[in-house]
Amino acid sequence: MLTRRTVLDTALRLIDAEGVEALSMRRMGKALGCDPMRLYRVAAGKDDLLDGVVELVLSELRVPAPVDHDWEGVLRRTAHSFRTIALAHPGIVPLLVTRPLATPLAMRPLGTLRPLEALLELLVGVGFDERGALHAYRLYIGFLHGHVLNELQERVLDPDEPDDLLRLGLHRLPVKEFPRLRALATELASYDGRRELEEGLDVILAGLRRQLDRTSPGEGL
Template identity: 75%
Template sequence: MSADEGPRSTATGPRLDSPGRIHRRKALTRDDMLRAALRIVDAEGVEALSMRRLGKALDRDPMRLYRHAPSKDALLDGIVELVLSELRVSTMHDGNWEATLRATAHAFRAIAVAHPNVVPLLVTRPLAAPLALRPRGTLRLLEDLLELLVGAGFDPDGALHAYRLYFGFLQGHILNELQERVHDPDETDDLLRLGLHHLPPREFARLRSLASALASYDGARELDEGLDIVLGGLRGQLASAA
């Protein structure tokens, strides 16, 4: 290679900066790999992710990636762990467990809105293995919420019931909100914005008539309205137990 050809690299080997000098690349970490995988999923969807595609994005031999994720299932679990690591359950202040659950719900919603292509993984990946065999990072939220609820005065069984009710509502809300994303945000007519004009008027008259209400959907406000009901019910259960 002549001196003016510049540095050269390969996907698997070191880079030659100049004759006789070898620049070794930084070792690939699991976190580097997972963040690159998340970028692919965010941009192109889960279907676009493969070890070959990820290797190309990282400029690495795909076979080397298996050191950090022995299968695509493990890679998907790692993405879920990475995304959930952004979520922290706040410490309960002044005994206000309801405010903590409300803040956690909004934080979860913010993560889901930022990574909509990951939401199906957040809902379905926990189903792929028994509870105790799931990646530790996916269980941290459950442990933290149970600790919060027991600290609020629920007995352990009651805390588990409260978690199921709370988190089931939260997941359902997120899935529903993402389903109602605007089809064409630049269109001024609500029917066209949502793509409802494709539906036969005689078969879907009621749905088409709700175009304005659907187009004005406010996910954060709807979340708070649902939390009012869920937290009110849990408050009543806690008072009855006391």
């Protein structure tokens, strides 16, 4: 039986293997061994498939309940979960970042809104007012999107090359025009996505902590 979940799982596997550009109703029909017209019974078209795949991937993201008001720990664990999902499905990352922008908030698939609802509930629960919680969410999720996009761009041209400049292909850049980039070859070659995420979270959470202290003084959160 052809179900929506079967179709979305197949679409995700196709994107993981060949990228978003490979997704089409014809390719999906071939992968599922059926007439592509049958797919329209469970998906209105390619846009519906893309929205469904984003919802499917985001369903893997769980926002844990806070223990002893440790909202910062929750945001750290959620961030690392998001990164893990993104690295497992790199072809989906551009969709995770841009697909929601193509649809008004109230018209997005419900599964894409559940992490937003859970994070807003967390932030309001520890003392942010509603506006502050929304601002904190936007800052946090914007950082996560930027981080995973940047990490996926950190590609090594020649992993077996011992010289960092050659390994990254930076030797091709004109010396006089890009001295800073060339000088950063060793740092770029030793990029550690997990460490970079933690360092960025330190900055984001420190700012949110100060904001929370200003809005709820004396509560000890």
